[in-house]
Amino acid sequence: MTGLRRAIAELETNPRQREAFHHEGHCVVLAPPGSGKTKLLTTKAVWLANNAVAPDRGLACITLTNPAAAELRTRIRRLGQTAGRTVFVGTVHSFAWSHIIRPFASAAGYPKLSKYALAPRGEANAAMREAIRRVFSSHEDTRYVDSTVRRHRKLCLTEEEWTATGPGIRAVALEYERLLRGNDYVDFDDVIAMAARLVEEHLFVRTVLHARYPYLMVDEYQDLAPGLHRIVTALSFDAGNTTLFAVGDPDQAIYGWTGTRPELLLELAGRESVHRVDLRINYRCGALIAAAGRRILGSDGPEAVTSREGGSVTTRCEPRGLSAQANYIAGRILELQADEVPLHEIAVLAPTHDDCDELVTALRSHDIPVAWRADAYSSTPLTTTLESFAAWASCGREDSGYKLGDLLDQWQQLGDWEVLRVGTDDVVTVLLSAAADTSAGEFVETVMTIMESTGALNALRSDDANELVHMREALDPSGEMSHFSVRDLGRLRLRDGRVEVSTMSASKGLEFDHVFIAALEQGKLPFFNSARGSAAWNEDRRKFYVSFTRARETVEVLYSGWYMTKWGSRKSNGPSVFLRESGLV
Numbered sequence: 001m002t003g004l005r006r007a008i009a010e011l012e013t014n015p016r017q018r019e020a021f022h023h024e025g026h027c028v029v030l031a032p033p034g035s036g037k038t039k040l041l042t043t044k045a046v047w048l049a050n051n052a053v054a055p056d057r058g059l060a061c062i063t064l065t066n067p068a069a070a071e072l073r074t075r076i077r078r079l080g081q082t083a084g085r086t087v088f089v090g091t092v093h094s095f096a097w098s099h100i101i102r103p104f105a106s107a108a109g110y111p112k113l114s115k116y117a118l119a120p121r122g123e124a125n126a127a128m129r130e131a132i133r134r135v136f137s138s139h140e141d142t143r144y145v146d147s148t149v150r151r152h153r154k155l156c157l158t159e160e161e162w163t164a165t166g167p168g169i170r171a172v173a174l175e176y177e178r179l180l181r182g183n184d185y186v187d188f189d190d191v192i193a194m195a196a197r198l199v200e201e202h203l204f205v206r207t208v209l210h211a212r213y214p215y216l217m218v219d220e221y222q223d224l225a226p227g228l229h230r231i232v233t234a235l236s237f238d239a240g241n242t243t244l245f246a247v248g249d250p251d252q253a254i255y256g257w258t259g260t261r262p263e264l265l266l267e268l269a270g271r272e273s274v275h276r277v278d279l280r281i282n283y284r285c286g287a288l289i290a291a292a293g294r295r296i297l298g299s300d301g302p303e304a305v306t307s308r309e310g311g312s313v314t315t316r317c318e319p320r321g322l323s324a325q326a327n328y329i330a331g332r333i334l335e336l337q338a339d340e341v342p343l344h345e346i347a348v349l350a351p352t353h354d355d356c357d358e359l360v361t362a363l364r365s366h367d368i369p370v371a372w373r374a375d376a377y378s379s380t381p382l383t384t385t386l387e388s389f390a391a392w393a394s395c396g397r398e399d400s401g402y403k404l405g406d407l408l409d410q411w412q413q414l415g416d417w418e419v420l421r422v423g424t425d426d427v428v429t430v431l432l433s434a435a436a437d438t439s440a441g442e443f444v445e446t447v448m449t450i451m452e453s454t455g456a457l458n459a460l461r462s463d464d465a466n467e468l469v470h471m472r473e474a475l476d477p478s479g480e481m482s483h484f485s486v487r488d489l490g491r492l493r494l495r496d497g498r499v500e501v502s503t504m505s506a507s508k509g510l511e512f513d514h515v516f517i518a519a520l521e522q523g524k525l526p527f528f529n530s531a532r533g534s535a536a537w538n539e540d541r542r543k544f545y546v547s548f549t550r551a552r553e554t555v556e557v558l559y560s561g562w563y564m565t566k567w568g569s570r571k572s573n574g575p576s577v578f579l580r581e582s583g584l585v
């Protein structure tokens, strides 16, 4: 049976999943962790692409972050479909930029808008500092101005709402935008706000987008901010005809700082023309893990229903600090390995990047292979494509799991398809001739030269362009990854044979047999300066819930009761209050 047929057969066994799969109009699926939301979305997307979408039309699958988009691509590939011209998979920002602003801004009467570039992070930060300096005098307290302006801009406020934010804040926002435009720049928040205006104000934009993408599928809707909600509403409801399929879970909303509002998902589900489906069965977590998850959330809702029995949850105090926690985890991993548990079925999660760094160092000192992306650069479609190329070139199809055809499709999605097609033969030559032990920096430069010669480099999306700079710096002879070979670079894409180390937030959407959650200290989670019951506090609780529910069979939670701050002082606040409140200590 093919991957798609098997997935459909599984969905058919659950009446609610079946209902959502076959529903032909707008549909919103609300469901707890592990209940098959992403499985439904990806299976439905691939089925529609092959059975309901005319040639040259397609469907768009969007989500908030690049790692989440990468996970969607992987799952779609496992179902036998490549994300490409028929199935667009990407972040909301890349959809807004490459499918709304670039193609329509000029025709909608904003010729300059289509020519703006996305501001590199450093330049956007400098513009913000300068705007604050111009608006506020030097003796005024401006500590929270930057974050306040950014938060309000993400919320796409109306003029009336801006007025209520106080005089200085609006003035800084306007000055910041003026400085960016002076350099022909926009930033990510501009992209969403401008894309929302284009689809709301211009019927032809909605009509052409509907012709190209009659279906819009949104994963993790609870993580999307008001700007996207406006785009979705305009495309699917306000005289737009695009069929919407959205899935999400307000209890897993963990990106509040980006302006997300989980209640928008509930509002969407409550619309008259939307069919709402609530899934209940958790197919991932053992019953005990799912029940403990509900207690972490403090939920008084219905008990979790699981398809898996058992599961084990343990909590351990290691009074000698994080390094002792790491050594304990290493010992347990070696035991699991001796029991023939594949390493990629084990995850080690912690609140911060610094915690992860310390855990990685300790695991490596026990010769445990680890998949951990240091901070050198982030995952974007371009950086992950380059890593996938390296994986294929150094390990071949069997071990890398990538087919050459899929990689070339991925490549052609990086920018203007017609432009990139020209360089495809050259890329194949580079891939076939790359040696695993040669320098990763040179390999990346060779591929970039091809992009440069076809003109594709100029049309890169901003997040791609930004991260390419960081990736090149890291692989440069003076950079922190200068020693990387093509094989090392490719390994960043391969999870097999490695324990996944990740921050708790970045574990979203993933699943493992065994999960260790370390550094659960009061002050780290919840973060020391968030007030009890505040939005930040509740979001940290949900972060714990999300990471806890990644596990199928076992969760081991570790704490020491103290931790060292970045500035070298010792904080002895005891274990995270979330452990006490959920009965885990």
Ligand SMILES: Nc1ncnc2c1ncn2[C@@H]1O[C@H](COP(=O)(O)OP(=O)(O)OP(=O)(O)O)[C@@H](O)[C@H]1O
Binding pocket: 010, 011, 012, 013, 014, 017, 031, 032, 033, 034, 035, 036, 037, 038, 039, 040, 249, 252, 283, 284, 508, 509, 510, 511, 549
């Ligand atoms: N009907 C089903 N039969 C068997 N397995 C299923 C079924 N539905 C989902 N699963 C499995 O359950 C697991 C969780 O599914 P999925 O990741 O899609 O859930 P999710 O709701 O998106 O989770 P989360 O919100 O926690 O990321 C996957 O391994 C998936 O294959």
